[in-house]
Amino acid sequence: MAFIDYYKVLNVSKSASEKEIKAAYRKLARKYHPDLNLDNKEAEMKFKEINEANEVLSNPENRKKYDKYGKDWKHGEEYEKAQRQRQEYTQHQSSQHGFSEQEYSDFFESMFGGRRTSSRQAHSTIFKGQDFHAELHLDLKDVYTKHKRVLTVNNNNIRLTIPAGVENEQVIKIRGKGGEGLNGGPNGDLYIKFIINNRTQFKRAGNNLYKNVDLDLYTSLLGGEIMVETFNGNVKLKIAPETQNETKVKLKGKGFPVYKKEGEFGDLIITYRIKIPSKLSKREKELFKELQKMR
Template identity: 30%
Template sequence: MSEDFYEVLGVSQNASEDEIKQAYRKKAQEYHPDVSDDPDAEEKFKKIQQAKKVLTDEEKRQAYDQMGHERFEQAQKQGGFDGGAGGRRGAGGGPFGGGGGAGGPFGDMGDIFEQFFGGGGGGRGGPRQGPDLRTTMEVDLEDAYHGAEKELTITRPESCPDCDGSGHPPGSDSETCPECNGRGQVTKVQQTPMGRVQQTTACRNCRGEGTLYEETCSTCRGDGQVRNETTLSVEIPAGIEDGQTLRMEREGAPGEEGGPNGDLLIEVSVAEHPEFEREGNDLYYRQAVSFPQAVFGDTVAVPTMDGEVELEIPEGTQSGEVFRLEGKGMPRLRRRGQGDLFVRAQVVTPESLNEEQREALEAFAEAGGEEIEVDQGFFEKIKNSF
């Protein structure tokens, strides 16, 4: 299996997050050590998990695409991505710290990542979009079929109303930051694996403001943010599948220095249905059929997501036989058309008989009804049913 994460999952570099997650689930089922006969299944399964972890994290994926596989792996070994977005080690905290050259050949890469991706460090240095937030939401199959508007309550950081996100009370005494002389920025010249780099970053002492304040806001304790509970209205599109993610723009964490909010990413979980099983856009249903109905044929009422429809059960229907109702499955997400509904006949053997029924069945047996022929495809049908 190739080392490249995109090739590991069998997706293109332009693949969406949903496509990556779908590819991961398929590969994980194929190479899970508990079910796979592949002698290298455990190693491949670990690589699949690693690929998914990196490619579904916006910041890690951006770094991976920028650096390439080998350099990204080296950076990971140096501890450069401990804890994902927002989880890099700060100054003096490891090989990606801002101070000194300790930590090997990647010891000064943290500031380069800040320049490329606007990460870490605590400095502001101009408007920046806030980080994305993630949450989950469960819907039932009916909502996934028809589409729905659901309410979602989350707790998220918001700009402090008392200091307007500044972290200090209005009118607080201040002084010019001695580290940057009021510029809000500092310039460093570094020798990196990519050559000599001159980099300007936000001053960490004053967080890019150029000014130090004597007081901090008592509400947010100088952080500029408070956590509040809020209720949002979420549009569930018809046809959404389990595990897919909805994006609500500008409903994430607040930006810095007047930057826009991040986005809210909602992973949707579709609850199991008591009657229908879903596979992609198709639905599956088991229809109980009595012995006389299977022998003589009948018309039965079959439930669908839009109400009952009639299904013709032909004479001689065998248990396990499948009938297809075209266009009665799930809507195709953001496309025209629907999947199909597959109805599997399940012939029910009566558990008790009255005297009249018993006599009739005995007469049937005496007339030769006990002779049973099994067609060649019977066992294959049984295997497929499982």
């Protein structure tokens, strides 16, 4: 496996902070994203390389191993641990029971799952593959309904169904979609972190949505009907006479889908904001003065 300098890939120094690494990754990911570089194989390869570098350097434990072991960072620490256990066990068993090296080897294999076909071959210990970490950026409207996506992680296309109601910064695990295991060990897992961008007029809090609605002074005083936009269409609301500013109305079931509970929704909370009329005519001012005297 050729050595890849992940710091050079992200164009950061080896002393870069987590914040600097994150900023560098996002900048490069936007630049080389496949959606912005259609049919550009070079940009596609660069994008994959950037993601690979971010998966390692954005994870403190992985970064520590990478700095210490270089290209062998995935298994370097495990090798050292297994070697220490072997040496300690050899010394202990030799002093307690007088095991020979050959006898120890057979015992070690039975204990730790190694497999030896001949006494001259090296012992092998099974290791799980590296876990991968990726970010998936979506808009709030994208996660209002269940939909399918294809992700490219380390040159592999992964098809997944994204349930409705995914939360911002929620992490899901896909088993076996990480790095390959060593010596027949299981593959690692893929952890996907969702970054949900909200470009709507709604504020989301859990399964509920919140929205401010302007109400003219006359409708608030006399009552009436208005059309209000919800996340999935318009509804007609009746306004009670003498509705006060900051009055809240709950529209049950008009909020956001409940994660992995099909057909269940939170509520939409409407807050009325009464707008005071401006640029009054002379006659309007006279009428308001008459009302003032009456009150």
